Amino acid sequence: MRLFVALDLPEDVRAALDELIATLRPLCKSARWARPETMHLTLKFIGHAIDRPENEKFGQLRAALAGVRSDAPVEMHFRGVGFFPNGRRPRVVWCGVEASPNLAPLAAEIEKAAEQIGIPREARAFVPHLTLARFKAPEGVEALVRATNEFSSRDFGGARATEFHLYESMTKPSGSEHRKIETYSFVKAAA
Numbered sequence: 001m002r003l004f005v006a007l008d009l010p011e012d013v014r015a016a017l018d019e020l021i022a023t024l025r026p027l028c029k030s031a032r033w034a035r036p037e038t039m040h041l042t043l044k045f046i047g048h049a050i051d052r053p054e055n056e057k058f059g060q061l062r063a064a065l066a067g068v069r070s071d072a073p074v075e076m077h078f079r080g081v082g083f084f085p086n087g088r089r090p091r092v093v094w095c096g097v098e099a100s101p102n103l104a105p106l107a108a109e110i111e112k113a114a115e116q117i118g119i120p121r122e123a124r125a126f127v128p129h130l131t132l133a134r135f136k137a138p139e140g141v142e143a144l145v146r147a148t149n150e151f152s153s154r155d156f157g158g159a160r161a162t163e164f165h166l167y168e169s170m171t172k173p174s175g176s177e178h179r180k181i182e183t184y185s186f187v188k189a190a191a
Contacts, residue, residue, distance in 0.1 A: 001048065001050050001051060001052060001053065001058075001168055002046075002047060002048055002136055002168065002169045002170070003046040003047065003049070003050060003166065003167065003168055003169070003181075004042055004044065004045045004046055004047075004166075004167050004169060005042070005043045005044040005046070005065065005110050005114075005164055005165070005166055005167070006040035006041055006042045006043055006070065006164065006165055006167060007041040007074065007076075007159075007161045007164050007165075008040055008161070008165060009039055009040060009041070009044065009078075009130075009159060010129065010157065010159050013039065013070070013078050013156055013157040013158075013159060014036040014039060014152060015036070016078075016156040016157050017036045017038040017039060017078070017156055019152055020081070020095075020123075020151065020154075020156065021034070021036065021133075022025070022063075023147075024087075024093075024132075024133075024144060024147060024148070025122075027140055027143045027144045027147050028133070028135070028139070028140035028141055028143065028144040029139070029140060030032050030135060030136050030138070030139045030190075031093070031133040031134065031135050031136065031144070032133060032134045032135075033132065033133045034131055034132055034133060034173040036106050037085060038175070038176060038177070038178055039078070039087070039095060039130050039131075040130075040165075040167070040175040040178070041128060041130060043106065043110050043126075043164055044107065044110045044111055044114055044122070045063070045109045046114060046119055047159075049110055049118075049119045049120070050119075057117055057118065057119075058134065060117040061113075061114065061117055061166070062166065062182060064113035064114065064116060065110065065113055065114075065166060065184050066115055066181070066183065066184055067095055067113065068106070068109045068110055068113055068118040069109070069168060069184060069186055069188045070102050070105070070106045070186050070187060070188065071102065071163045071187075071188055072100070072102055072187065073100075073160050073161070073187055074102055074103045074106060074111055074161045074162075075099065075100040075158070075159075075160055076097055076099045076100070076101075076103070076128075076158060076159045076160075076161065077097070077098045077155060077157070077158045078095050078096070078097055078130060078155070078156040078157055078158070078159075079095075079097075079098055079153065079154065079155045079156065080095065080096040080097060080131070080151065080152050080153050080154065081093060081094070081095055081096070081132070081148045081151040081152060081154070082129075082148075082150075082152070083091055083145065084129075087145045090135060090141055090144075091134065091147060092131055092132075092133070092134050092135070093131075093132045093133045093135075093144065093148070094127065094130060094131055094132055095132055095156060096129060097128035097129055097130065099128055100113070103107075103128060104120075104126055104128075105163075106117055106168050106186060107126045107128075108126070110164070121144075135152065139140070144173060151165060162186065162187045163183050163184055163185045163186060164184050164186060165180050165181075165182065165183050165184070166180075166181045166182045166183075166184070166185075167179065167180055167181060181189075
């Protein structure tokens, strides 16, 4: 099982990103472009740490995630386009995420919950973003980098999240497909 924990996106944000991708795709045909219907904000990539649903660790993960809480919903705005690691040697093009201060602690709590049951901690710092494309070859990348200047501060919409989801990702010839396994409400109830 290839698992990850993520926040979903509202349809208006998906539609705005679909429009952006339709504009950028012709500039860089060598890129593997994300399908907006599968986009999400990853909070924790678990990968293949659990091999099957009947594995005891799978039940432990579900229980650990159920205990993750935050004092408030996460507010997000999806804004701007950039590159990892940078525009000179891009490997990924992304849409930025500006979020309320509780997003990083929420991701850290999910990381901690997973680590407590033996799932390795992510080595890189949490940087909220939406992956728009990955580059297979350098053809067209330079034109894409130049074109994205126009979108460097564009707002693609906002969202308010009160729940996160455990997903399974399945690789198919047509691209990745995601199956939502479970939904977790993370906002603490008011006293």
